[in-house]
Amino acid sequence: MSKLEDSLMTLAKPISKKLSLGLIVGVIILQLSVLVVEYLGSVWPIWFGKPVILETQPIDPRSLFRGNYVRLNFAINRIEQAELMPDKTLKEGSVAYLQLKEEHGVWQPVGLGSKKPDTGDFIKGRVKESYDEYYLLEYGIEAFFMPKKAALRLESETRRYSRFQVYISKSGKARVNSVLCTDEACTIPPK
């Protein structure tokens, strides 16, 4: 056996039972921590955030692990650059803050930037794609999980648009909470 093989074979030393037990306990704590952090990250905007109403169009696909959902294509997913950010450009993958203002009961975009605004309502997102005329942004609220029949019904009932209630925390992190209305059922007229 060569010297290299000899030194490599030191890795073959078996792990003690005590260490193995410690590792399993560590795994249980790690898994619990991951689930708690994921849970708190999910509920934080709902517990402490402000509810806003956003317009969207739902489409129904299926996730391999999470079941059926409606993909929400919010009006704020596509932002015209000239309108909200005339001089600056955001890179693909970068964090962006979209300022929102209520108009007739629905929150509309009023400004876009890479820095967190000091005042007003805003939502934190990420630039998915960047074009000359517009940005495509994602806010982590684009999926709404429902039983298959309900998801298909919502998609078929929505001919033009629907409105969803979304909670936004102080940091701009958002969680979609519920569907409010679709098409004519929405008493507030669209912009």
Place this chain on the structure above:
Amino acid sequence: MRLINLLKRELSKEARDWVQDGIISKQQADLILHRYGSSLEQGKATGSFGYYVLMSLAVLFAGLSLILLVSENWNEIPRWLRMSGLLLVTLSANGFGLFYFRQDNRMAAVLWLLFGSISYGVSIMLIAQIYHLGEHFPDGIYWWALGILPLVVATHSRLIAFLVTALAFIWMFVEAEMQFFPLSFPIFILVVGWLIFWQKTSSLLYLAALVGVLIWLNLALSRIIDERFYDMTTDMALFNIGLGLLFNGLSWWLMSSDVSRWKTYGLVSHLWLLRAAIVMLFIFSFDDVLSEFQYVAYQSFWSSMSFLFVSGLAGLGLAYGSGKHAYLPMTLIWLYFLVSFSVLSISLESATYFTIMTNFVLVTMGILLIRRGISQVESHYFYMGVVTLLILAFIRYFDLIGGYLGGAALFLVAASILLGSAKYWKKVQEEDDTGALSVNQGEQSNE
């Protein structure tokens, strides 16, 4: 290293039969099997093994059932009940695993921990479903794989390592598909590598790890070259040929090692790399493939060529000690690609000449494989060589290079090479036989 090393269980079974029939003694059987890194006990069909396999499959099926059950989205059940229910299942399964591990009942411990691992992943997905998390979903798969990774070290279980590897692969693919680079993939491969190289034997996990490393390196290079999209450009092709040569050299090095499982791994990867090399040569043997490469911009051609040069040299260095069967085909492929791509970079019109050359390289590879198969009494290589030559003849008969006359000339030259090799081989064989005969006669006269 001989292919019989891949049939250790079968060899062990045969040896047990010979011992039972009184043909050889138990000690002799053990001595024979020791040569192949096996023993009389290895591969003994035990009831517990069958039980373990069926139980593992049952756990897997139960896990899949749990995923689908959660996917149904039980809106009518309160959130807290759904969440605490699944959390309880996860904690209980892991708790049972810990309990059985303490009792030294490894089999039961691994099965419970496997179920706990699946349940943990389902819990991540359930929270994402309940709170409609539309964020980058590969993160969920990543935390699932990472959350069960230490169990591989703690339990030395190949079953859990399979689950980790599968999740790591899914994560790598979805991450790359969404234009993100799976930077942490090697962490999973390192842990699985530690298990299969130093603790347990699994050729399947070894192959998966090897393929994973190759894909990850390709994605990394693609990121360096283009930043966003993966495309098999000339640079990537050269890079992969270089990697193939390097890994083949490593395979030969592993085969020459004293560690039985390393020998097996070396043989497994060598066989697959050999097949991949032949498939790649077949791809380059078509008229329009090399021409296609002319239209691709050589973005980092000389760095790719340098990589091919250095990795090929390193591979040859590693394989050199294993003899000419090891380094001769490697040298052939290495020099061929170095020369052909260098000339192609200067003269784009030379593509057709190299296509013709590729066909002759394939003929030579076929001859070398047949020669190796016969001299080492390994039918696998012999038939691989024969099949290579027959497929080449079949393809070139239909896909003509240079029309009917060009095709005829190609077949004629290939026939001459085969004829020349056969004559040379016969001559060498006769010389060997004469040498052996004179040695025998010498020994007899001495007696």
